[in-house]
Amino acid sequence: MFVNRGDNGDQNDNNDIIPQILALRAERAKLFGYPTHAHWKLSNKMAKTPDKAMDLLLAVWKPAVARVKEEVADMQAIANSEKLGIKIEPWDYRYYAEKVRKAKYDLDESQIKPYLDLEKMREGMFWMAGQLFDLKFDQINDVPKFHPDVRVWKVTKGSTGALVGLWYFDPYAREGKRSGAWMTAYREQSKNNGDVKTLVSNNSNFLKGKANEPVLISLDDANTLFHEFGHALHGLCSNVTYPKLSGTNVATDYVEFPSQILERWLLTPEILNRFAVHYQTKQPIPKELVQK
Numbered sequence: 001m002f003v004n005r006g007d008n009g010d011q012n013d014n015n016d017i018i019p020q021i022l023a024l025r026a027e028r029a030k031l032f033g034y035p036t037h038a039h040w041k042l043s044n045k046m047a048k049t050p051d052k053a054m055d056l057l058l059a060v061w062k063p064a065v066a067r068v069k070e071e072v073a074d075m076q077a078i079a080n081s082e083k084l085g086i087k088i089e090p091w092d093y094r095y096y097a098e099k100v101r102k103a104k105y106d107l108d109e110s111q112i113k114p115y116l117d118l119e120k121m122r123e124g125m126f127w128m129a130g131q132l133f134d135l136k137f138d139q140i141n142d143v144p145k146f147h148p149d150v151r152v153w154k155v156t157k158g159s160t161g162a163l164v165g166l167w168y169f170d171p172y173a174r175e176g177k178r179s180g181a182w183m184t185a186y187r188e189q190s191k192n193n194g195d196v197k198t199l200v201s202n203n204s205n206f207l208k209g210k211a212n213e214p215v216l217i218s219l220d221d222a223n224t225l226f227h228e229f230g231h232a233l234h235g236l237c238s239n240v241t242y243p244k245l246s247g248t249n250v251a252t253d254y255v256e257f258p259s260q261i262l263e264r265w266l267l268t269p270e271i272l273n274r275f276a277v278h279y280q281t282k283q284p285i286p287k288e289l290v291q292k
């Protein structure tokens with residue numbers, strides 16, 4: 001129902017609007033001197049041309065399909081062993097993927113969570129930013145905030161002490177807050193009208209624990225935390241003249257590059273051994289669990 005919204009022949013039906021949009025896009029592309037909307041749209045992206053974009057997609061397509069076939073074969077083997085006469089279909093994937101995970105790796109998410117304390121993960125991100133980008137984070141309490149749950153850190157260059165910007169952290173769910181996790185900039189770095197430092201923020205929707213109770217998060221959520229922090233670092237490392245080009249205002253096929261690279265640091269021994277420590281025993285996450 002969600003996917004088909006706008007296609008139900010009612011007052012919210014979009015079928016007549018779509019050809020209008022396509023015709024206007026084609027007309028605009030011609031006015032700018034491009035053969036199609038795709039050519040115009042890609043002209044300032046990394047891919048540059050529709051042909052290159054298609055080449056990239058097709059280069060991924062074959063290995064991706066091959067991998068799906070391997071995974072479905074694993075699921076089918078489990079279904080066969082259950083003797084229910086099921087042929088695995090796409091709508092069975094999520095349910096049977098969990099069974100494969102359990103059978104192949106004996107991995108239980110609840111075993112991992114005690115090692116992923118939100119505040120330790122945040123410390124891990126700060127440490128990573130120090131190692132990679134010479135950034136230092138000091139919490140401050142003398143700036144305006146829009147909610148008591150929001151905390152703010154001053155970001156400086158570790159070696160010189162030069163001010164880089166501020167990092168706002170708004171981790172908890174509350175009524176009226178947008179769902180999911182994201183990065184945003186309340187102010188972009190720029191130099192065309194004085195030396196303007198950026199104000200970036202990371203936002204997520206964790207359930208707030210009681211006072212002095214750790215917020216334990218899933219591996220997926222820890223990954224997302226590092227990913228969104230990667231966007232924040234992209235903003236903090238910005239060094240441009242004009243705000244239009246500042247921070248994450250880059251080509252849309254580049255913007256996920258810093259975040260996707262930086263999320264890979266989470267599962268390195270450097271981070272896990274220091275920061276993925278059990279919230280009660282303070283022992284680092286066991287190697288066997290990481291291998292699983």
Ligand SMILES: [Zn+2]
Nearest residue numbers: 227231256259
């Ligand atoms: Zn992202």
